[in-house]
Amino acid sequence: MRLIEPDWGISRNIKAFVTCRGHGFSKAPYNSLNLSNQVGDVDKSVEKNRGLLDLPGEPRYLTQVHGNECVPACRASRGVKADASFTAKRNEVLTVLVADCVPVLFANKNGTRVGAAHAGWRGLANGVLRRTAEAIGLSSLSAWIGPCIGPCHYSVKRDVFDRFPTDLGFKEISMNRWEMDLAGIAEAQLIGLGVQVYGGGFCTFCDEENFFSYRRDGKTGRMGAFIWIQ
Template sequence: MIRLIHWPEAPRNVVLRLTDREGGVSRQPYATFNLATHVGDDPTAVAENRLRLARLLPAMPLWLDQVHGTRVFDVDREAREEMPPRADAAVTTKSCVPLAVLVADCLPVAFAACDGTRVAVAHAGWRGLAGGVLEAVAAHFPRRSFVAWIGPGIGAAHYEVGEEVRRAFVDQTPSLARFFTPGRDVAHWYADLAGIARAKLLAAGAAAVRSSGICTFHEKAFYSYRREGGSTGRFALCLWRTSG
């Protein structure tokens, strides 16, 4: 149901958790620990799954209405009038406030200030990566003062994209061409999302970046949108800081 993540670069007061697809009440094709309300699952099952998760955390996570954009919700400064906030990232200095993003092939990314005073999360699919969601989060930290962790996402061997996706990255940053290898024909490419994310995080000022190295398409403990033909649940990355 929930996995403790060893993140050696993060301060001791930063806690990172990752859910998988076991331990919930959702039925196929969402079996069993789907945490997303927008994928067609029974709302009662999702609510129960979220309650089960909350019992293992300091509080119910701050869920986001993710739209593959670049908006960062600042928990400290923004009123929670719109719940869930429409954003693809969140940041806070408050303690015991779990931040969360939901994914099923897109990358979940965790950020932590090196001194443990601030944490953030981001949902980074190709649109968010190209649009600058990681850079938008990094702007909340001084350069070289934060570390990042890239969670499970679809691996390059299973992520074939069209030329328009490659151009979205390479036209902005030509050096990112190294993360695309030829696909089945001249109009397609295999994209290394985790490699792109790592390069962007380091360029944005991360002091260190660690990746899980887990491919969601290959590892069946996690949901995968592509592997399961689009009808699937979502797992969560949850992050918070303690008062220590």
């Protein structure tokens, strides 16, 4: 299984990775390491895929709704509608599932608190990253931006553009069309909060071999971003 591990100089007791799409059990169009049981894949395949992950406990899967709610991990479980969670407890595995939206993993410098957030344009517009960072605590906080759709493959119209206070992260490409840089906007928001930012530079749409992309394929699987305190 191919995993992407953040390179962010954080305390070594923090474990984190994002899965890629290969080496799982799901059949097309979810091939193959799909981790979501809400996208139409066979439950058995998802279960087997989840079973391949080397984790210290059952991950706290959320019901993601493109909102801005960040819940403590003890309240995070299937059925809880939230797009982010945080914890200070060891071996409590946080996760968000993505296929174009931005996964953001958080940890403080001494490795005592972590968080995970899922942010598409709605989440970014509604402040999910700020709420997550504040829930964890803003002092000496680092964040890593995982694989999401790049501006090369993400254009939006005025309804999205107008939801943001500035044109930072947008490039006008034609009448009523902007290229939108989700990772760039996430980074700017985090820097504005005083968070040290790492990662970025991926495009899920461009890299079909490694990533699911909702914009590219429609019906498709989800990668998972995971973080915990060892």
